[in-house]
Structure formats: structure tokens, C-alpha cells
Amino acid sequence: MRDIVVAAVCMESSPLEMKKNLDKTFEYSLAAKREGAEIVCFPELSITGYLLDGFDGLYVKEGMDELVEVLKDVAAETGIVIMAGLVDVENAGRPMIAHFVFHPDGRVMVHRKTHLSQQEKALYGEGNEVKVFEASGISFGIQLCYEGHFPELSSIMALLGAEVIFFPHASPRGTPDDKLTSWSRHLTARAYDNSLFVVACNQVGAFRRGVFFPGVALILGPDGKAIACYRGKNERILLAELRSDVLKQIRENSMRFFLNSRRPELYKGILSYYLKNPG
Numbered sequence: 001m002r003d004i005v006v007a008a009v010c011m012e013s014s015p016l017e018m019k020k021n022l023d024k025t026f027e028y029s030l031a032a033k034r035e036g037a038e039i040v041c042f043p044e045l046s047i048t049g050y051l052l053d054g055f056d057g058l059y060v061k062e063g064m065d066e067l068v069e070v071l072k073d074v075a076a077e078t079g080i081v082i083m084a085g086l087v088d089v090e091n092a093g094r095p096m097i098a099h100f101v102f103h104p105d106g107r108v109m110v111h112r113k114t115h116l117s118q119q120e121k122a123l124y125g126e127g128n129e130v131k132v133f134e135a136s137g138i139s140f141g142i143q144l145c146y147e148g149h150f151p152e153l154s155s156i157m158a159l160l161g162a163e164v165i166f167f168p169h170a171s172p173r174g175t176p177d178d179k180l181t182s183w184s185r186h187l188t189a190r191a192y193d194n195s196l197f198v199v200a201c202n203q204v205g206a207f208r209r210g211v212f213f214p215g216v217a218l219i220l221g222p223d224g225k226a227i228a229c230y231r232g233k234n235e236r237i238l239l240a241e242l243r244s245d246v247l248k249q250i251r252e253n254s255m256r257f258f259l260n261s262r263r264p265e266l267y268k269g270i271l272s273y274y275l276k277n278p279g
Contacts, residue, residue: 001163001244002137007032007040008238010215010230012205013085013170015049016058022047022070028237029078035239038136039081041166043203044144045097047071047086050170050203050213052119061089068100068108075102081135083142085168087124088112094125099142099168101133109133111142115150132160138242140164145171148186148200151193158194158259163247165190167200169216172207176214176231183218192224195250195257197242204235222250 009028013021025042032040044050047067048059067086075082081103088098088110097120101109112127113120130153132141141157141164148154148167157165167187171179183200191198197220204215217230217238228240251257 001139001242001247003241003243003245004038004136004138005036005239005241006164006199006219007035007037008199008201008217008219009040009042009046010201010204010217010232010234010236010238011043011046012213012235013043013046013049013203014205015051017049018047018067021049022067022074024235025071025082025084026074026078029074029080029082032237032239033078033080035237037080037239039083039138040237041083041168041199041201043085043201044099044168044170045085045087046168046203047084050207052123052208059087059089059095064089071100071102072106072108075104076106079104083166083168085144085170094123096125096127097144098127099144099166101135101142103135109135111144113144113147114153115147117146120146130156130160132157132162138163140166142166142168145169148190151190154190154194154196155259158196162194162196164197164199164242165194167198169200169202170213171202172211172213174214176216176233179214179216180218180229180231183216187218188220188224191220191222194259195222195247197222197247199240201238204233222247223256 088096097113141162201217203213219228219240230238
């Protein structure tokens with residue numbers, strides 16, 4: 001990888017107010033670009049808003065395709081790689097929670113959420129691919145909120161070459177301090193165990209029935225230590241430089257980079273268990 005400045009945005013994403021959310025995406029992308037960022041990451045479902053009910057018939061392929069085209073234009077106009085969340089709809093099948101990567105040159109990449117919470121399973125379909133992408137000279141993976149609780153995903157991404165994993169969230173409940181404490185447990189482990197950078201951000205504002213999204217953004221180094229952090233109830237851009245020499249120093253140290261010492265032949269029991277006990 002090379003040195004790169006990234007931005008993580010805490011944003012209030014109003015459900016189904018796509019125009020409002022698109023306008024914010026444009027403004028925050030411009031602001032991130034002015035601060036020297038080359039990649040800006042928005043929260044899970046940042047464009048459509050996070051819904052767990054009441055959207056029957058609202059997510060149609062034509063409407064979602066139009067949003068994708070608008071976001072392609074936003075990336076081209078702002079000149080920054082944009083990671084934004086919306087619902088992916090195929091011609092047949094259930095809508096999927098997805099995160100799209102829009103390049104200024106028009107390329108589009110997409111990650112579809114592979115692990116859903118119990119509430120989400122009743123409404124959305126699951127993605128079935130673990131991918132690693134490339135943009136602006138770095139290799140990265142994306143995990144959406146609940147996916148971060150499954151360490152296998154991060155290990156697979158690291159083995160596929162990921163140097164950074166982005167964790168966009170739409171994670172309600174608790175205070176910003178509560179959320180940061182929770183993230184500091186598992187996201188720190190994902191960074192440290194796989195010797196990679198972690199960039200996470202959450203929605204802010206009202207969710208439903210008195211539940212709020214506590215805004216938190218966190219950027220971790222490959223040693224698991226925080227590079228930058230924001231916790232609060234307001235919208236905010238968090239920026240940090242991810243330095244290639246830091247990653248290189250850790251990954252060239254056999255006592256700090258552990259993936260090269262793995263013994264996959266010993267892990268067959270995990271796969272055997274899953275095959276015998278699906279779900």
C-alpha cells in the first residue's frame with residue numbers, strides 16, 4: 001500500500017429521504033476532499049436510511065439503479081472515492097443491505113452484507129461473497145455492522161490481501177461511550193490479529209421508538225491502537241493518514257504478524273463442524 005488519508009463520516013441518514021441524504025453525501029465528500037482525503041466512508045445504509053419495517057414495495061431495482069447513477073456522478077464531480085450504503089435489489093430475490101464503492105473514473109464495486117442480525121434476516125437477503133477491493137493504491141475489505149462480530153471474515157480478507165477493512169455501521173442503542181467500549185473490544189482484535197488498519201463509522205440521530213444511533217468513528221492501526229477517534233451525537237468527519245511504513249514494519253516482524261505462521265491443516269475441525277451443524 002501507499003500512504004493515504006481516509007475519512008470516516010458519522011451522518012444522520014433519514015429513512016427514505018434519499019435526496020436529503022445524497023445532498024449530505026455530496027457536501028461531506030467535498031469537505032473530505034478539501035482536507036486531503038482520497039477515500040471517504042459513510043455509514044451503513046447512509047443513502048436509503050436504516051429500516052426494519054414498512055418498506056414493502058419501496059425498494060425497486062429501477063429506483064436503486066438511479067441512486068447508483070447519481071452517486072457515480074457525485075464521485076466524478078468531487079474527485080474522491082466514495083463508500084456509501086444503500087439497498088441492492090436484483091430482478092428476483094430479496095433486497096440486500098449493501099455498500100457501494102464509487103470511483104471518480106466511473107467504476108463501481110459492491111459488497112453485500114453476508115451476516116445479518118436476527119431482525120434483518122426477516123427482511124433482507126444475505127450476500128455470499130467475501131471480496132477484497134482496490135482503490136487509490138490500497139487493498140481493502142468492507143464489513144457492515146453485524147459482520148464485524150465474525151473474526152473469520154477479517155482473516156479471510158487479510159489472507160486475500162486486505163491492508164484495510166472498513167466497518168460502516170447502523171448500530172443503535174447506548175451512548176457514544178457505550179458504543180466505543182463495544183467497538184474497542186472486537187474491532188481492536190480485528191486490527192491486531194490480522195495486522196491491518198480498521199476504519200469504522202456509525203450513523204447518528206433518531207432511529208425509532210426512542211432509540212438513537214450514537215455517533216462513533218474510530219480509526220485503528222495494524223497494532224490495534226487508535227489513530228483517531230470521535231464519539232458524540234453530532235455529525236462529524238474523522239480523518240487520519242494510514243501510513244505504509246507502519247504496516248510494513250509490523251508485517252515484516254514475525255513476532256507481530258501472525259498470519260504467515262498459521263497452520264490451516266489444524267483448522268479442519270472448524271469446517272467439519274460447520275458442515276455438520278449448518279446454521
